[in-house]
Amino acid sequence: HLVESGGGLVKPGGSLRLSCAASGFTFSHAWMNWVRLAPGKGLEWVGRIRGKPEGGTTDYASPVKGRFTISRDDSTNTLYLQMNSLKTEDAAVYYCCVEKRISSQEPQGWFDPWGQGTLVTVSS
Amino acid sequence: EIVLTQSPGTLSLSPGERATLSCRASQSVSSYYLAWYQQKPGQAPRLLIYGASNRATGIPDRFSGSGSGTDFTLTISRLEPEDFAVYYCQQSGTFGQGTKVEIK
Numbered sequence: 627h628l629v630e631s632g633g634g635l636v637k638p639g640g641s642l643r644l645s646c647a648a649s650g651f652t653f654s655h656a657w658m659n660w661v662r663l664a665p666g667k668g669l670e671w672v673g674r675i676r677g678k679p680e681g682g683t684t685d686y687a688s689p690v691k692g693r694f695t696i697s698r699d700d701s702t703n704t705l706y707l708q709m710n711s712l713k714t715e716d717a718a719v720y721y722c723c724v725e726k727r728i729s730s731q732e733p734q735g736w737f738d739p740w741g742q743g744t745l746v747t748v749s750s
Numbered sequence: 751e752i753v754l755t756q757s758p759g760t761l762s763l764s765p766g767e768r769a770t771l772s773c774r775a776s777q778s779v780s781s782y783y784l785a786w787y788q789q790k791p792g793q794a795p796r797l798l799i800y801g802a803s804n805r806a807t808g809i810p811d812r813f814s815g816s817g818s819g820t821d822f823t824l825t826i827s828r829l830e831p832e833d834f835a836v837y838y839c840q841q842s843g844t845f846g847q848g849t850k851v852e853i854k
Binding site for chain 1: 782783785787789794795796797800801806836838840841842843844845846847848
């Protein structure tokens with residue numbers, strides 16, 4: 627079970643931090659992702675953070691690299707997305723989701739489950 | 751970077767008809783990594799198929815996935831009213847642009 631929060635209205639150039647509260651699974655081992663859906667567009671992957679066994683390393687999509695930071699607090703089962711230098715094109719519903727893999731040796735997988743999403747609006 | 755191209759962009763069909771959705775990768779991908787999702791307005795995406803051909807938990811057997819290499823297919827054998835939605839394929843950090851299945 628995943629519940630996002632923290633969305634809202636922010637001006638271009640501003641910052642926002644999204645949270646995703648997780649329950650019902652071993653969060654510290656889970657690979658967690660952020661995916662967004664902008665108005666009139668398709669799903670866009672934002673980035674991932676690997677689990678504790680893999681050192682919690684991160685990957686980011688090119689449009690957000692250097693501006694967004696994904697982090698996690700395994701003590702509270704919470705995933706974060708810190709968004710800085712926001713642009714109008716970052717406006718979207720942001721979803722957190724778990725990345726599952728065929729085996730622990732695989733470098734990638736599929737996304738399930740998903741949270742309900744939180745809306746970010748970037749406008750002056 | 752792999753690009754996933756879905757076709758058609760929109761599929762207009764009637765309930766009871768068969769839907770065939772295509773996802774083509776710009777280079778060969780492992781079937782392990784290909785997934786399909788359904789998304790309805792105002793809802794989160796729902797996993798349908800993982801590993802190209804494995805139905806996710808609770809997904810009706812009218813949904814099936816197939817393919818390998820660069821060409822993958824999602825088939826809905828008989829469309830139910832609740833199946834009209836947007837469908838996305840995904841491989842790692844890449845999504846296709848989506849296929850909208852609409853009521854004819």
